Amino acid sequence: MHILDIIKSVFNLQNTDIELIPLKQGMTNDSFIFSINNERYIIRVPGINTEKIINRHQEYDVYQAIKDEEFVEPLIYIDRDKGYKISKFIENSHTVNPKDWNEINACLKRLKEFHSQSHRVEHYFDVFEHINYYESLMPNASKYEDYKETKKNIESLEPIIENLVKDWALCHIDAVCDNFLVTENQDVYLIDFEYAAMQDPDLDVAMFIVYSLFNRQEIDRIIDIYFEHQATPLKRYKIYSYIAIVGLLWSNWCEAKQDQELLNSSYAQQQYNYAKTFYQIVFDEARNLPEFCELVDSYA
Template sequence: MNKQEEDILLSLYDEPFINQRILSETTGHSLGVVNKSIKNLLKNEYLDDDIRLTSKARESIKKKAPINAVILAAGFGMRMVPINLETPKALLEINGEALIERTIKQLREVGIKNIYVVVGFLKERFEYLIDEYGVELIVNEEYATKNNLYSLALVSDKISNTYIIPGDVWCDRNPFRKNELYSWYMVSDLVDDESDVRVNRKMELVTVPEKKGGNAMIGISYLVGEQAEIVKQRINAHVRNKRYDGSFWEETLYEKDRMIVSARVVHATDIIEINTYEQLRELDEDSNHLKSDAIAIITNALDVKAIDIIDITVLKKGMTNRSFLFSCRDKKYIMRIPGEGTDQLINRKEEAHVYQTIKDKNICDDIIYINPNNGYKITEFIEGSRVCDPNNVDDLKMCMKKLKEFHALNLSVDHEFDIFKQIDFYEKLWDGTSSVYKDYEKTKKHVFELKKYINEHIDKKCLSHIDAVPDNFLFTKSGDIRLIDWEYAGMQDPHVDIAMFCIYALYNKRQVDRLIDIYFENKCDKETRLKIYCYIAACGLLWSNWCEYKRNLGVEFGEYSLRQYRFAKDYYKFFMEEMIENESR
């Protein structure tokens, strides 16, 4: 049977045959297709002469009927800023009903009781579903670093006559059925520029060229028979390959330029995927989950109404914070929301004091609001700005000039950023666990040996940025440079800022020496250069320890983490080699 014939069988299972025209309206297929399909179904003995289902047809329908469902609800939901810190997307409420509860009820309406919910972010919030609806929770411990392909792999053995459903969809009409005859993937009739597929005349899902619109991908799917087995095999193969850590499970559906399953098209108004705060607001402006602390702060700080806050867009997830861009009354702003564990890492009162100190110095971005207690911050968005290219010498010259001008101000605050104390502090945050690096104790011992040389060669301490990395230098359209993100700033040897720039940019030694020469205009003495090598080693260990702490919170930094540890070891070695060479002269 082809898809059209299967649609007609399902329709006749639910309602007795009256005439071809009604069958055409019910299935959405043309009269010509209906007539041709009925002939084939009669020929293959799926229908009798009275256009009723035969026992062969009923047995086929029974064999392919849904038996279970998997709801994928592990993700963080980055695009749901600013409410994703408090509520998983699947638990957002529309008209007083949680998205996932509505989905579960609709599944149960068609007789599906075996429901598996894969959870991760704020997994405890889903626990009540076990008693309330009899679902089984499957925990994805790696939700922060892997996408939903990994989530589905955790329940791959369950995939057979299975609905796969994202946890963030709201279905006005029940999309699930007691009977299914083929595998499908749901799309809507809405054109979406982000979609990878479109529906062709054969109701196939074919890929679309980049930057071309396709049918909006809903994410609900039904897998049965051969396609279910193919997806299971591909998922279990992909999950062992790190290349697929960030992949959506839908990747397993593609065969060259099309999906291996048919299209199921629904009206855009019938099923909506809730991806953003504004989508939730459009669907239910009275939703309790719209009452966000972040939105309340914005309305107070800018003296506006919540409805004035539009175009909310998540920015790239930072290493410490989450930030989002929004528009309000024809101006754009950025709001910072502190990330996991930052209350342990950063003193927000000290940060607020730093911003007060540099205010009106034409150094940083324009601060509209900062809360010294929780770290929430609003700044004006600098339209058309760009960050420093660490491989562009002209950029480096301008950034180092700006950095040097800042250091020359000799600004002062009441607190110091002590690198060696911070190394110990981050280590203590590991809660008694040992380092993932086998030779950590030896590396730490070597780095701390550098402290004596550093202290003997510090000329001055002043307010230093500490996080003066390429991404924190903003080039404005007017040609100015602003240094942003002053969370770690404090009293320190200003040459630490040079070291920090180098290790974040993952420079090799030649590039490190080039940056030193640019800052000092080729007048850096040997002792100062060696001191900066020492800072690179110490700061490398500092951020390596920081990465280990964040890793325990489920935030992984990949190569960056490894390279920081290498900086600690390599620059201790470079320093020692230079010292031995100097002594032999």
């Protein structure tokens, strides 16, 4: 009933009957479709403990910054405190298929265009701070026996990354295939800006990669697409470093959620594997790259 009250208040309705149709149960929210005057909308309902993970005031600021952006979800209403959100339903669309390289090309192009805009907010996403924060939310020690060693390795990448970051822009942070919609006209929309903040756009490329569990060959292909085959070896190892870092980030996020089904999923395990595997790739291979060698040796 509370959800219906919100809808009626936003649309100034009195006795209208509204049917809520479940759309999806996400990792942090639930979504429902409803119709008013033959127009369809989506209401997002924050999940349990979401307030510990998402800063709704910051999300509100992001939506204000991007409100004139053509290819983001058409926002109708957002609650700055509790996180309820209503947007227009994008008809005849579907989430990007991570196995369809034409769709991957299209959404990486859209992501790059979004990064090139001059959108600005006052907050930024500190990935290492979030790693520690999600760790603090874990009810017990990590399920992974070598967690302390893995975290120490990932932390050794921080000063390297800090010396490589060049550009800052408003980033989606959760730039995963599920947050891109492709219409029948092949327009691509970005949706769900819960985590968005100022950051290095290369981090968004890593975020896109880890969610869909791409292997290294596919990862290199994605890097080539985004950078139009102009990525230097230094850029490639920088993104490998980000893959390792965000692998631990989302692994900790999974443990912080305290959801056993999620924690035992292939997604959660693969995030931790990304942290270990791509740290080792950077450590073993990047030292052969002159531009990277000095940084790796200094902080190994």
